[in-house]
Amino acid sequence: MDEFLYVVAAPFKQHAASLISIRDFEFALSFGLKWMSPENASKVRDTALGLRLLKIDGNKLVPTFDLGKVEIPRGFRPSEKIFHERPLIEQIMAMIVACSGMDNRNVIALISRKQESLGDMVDIEVAALVVAREVGCDISKIYPKVLADMFPNMK
Structure with a gap:
């Protein structure tokens, strides 16, 4: 946990x-x-x-x-x-754990399988967002962080 x-x-x-x-x-x-x-x-x-x-x-x-x-x-x-800013993937995983009740190990496995099923063509954070949506988590508040992290030069 x-x-x-x-x-x-x-x-x-x-x-x-x-x-x-x-x-x-x-x-x-x-x-x-x-x-x-x-x-x-x-x-x-x-x-x-x-x-x-x-x-x-x-x-x-x-x-x-x-x-x-x-x-x-x-x-x-x-x-x-x-008290330090956690990496984005950890933040998304924490949201999935809280929303779904699954443990970290199962969440990591789901995210890894999702990334593999997408041909490893997406970042781990994107695969995690897809998993979060599939298990019914409201992830709308983290979208701006994902965009800023993935496209730092975009304003």
């Missing part, structure tokens, strides 16, 4: 709730679990919203993935790497 998904799920599991306020989410990450600063907790929230791992319902955050399928390992602490 993806480390970032553990971090996003942790406040909900700590509160034993399927929706929590933005304040409670950030408070749980920074003060309850003592994993990060309040500023980094806000970054996690924003990234999770951008990846569509979370959605806002009124003033509450709601996970878009099945919390019951996320088992946070005992003694887990996030590494510093979650």
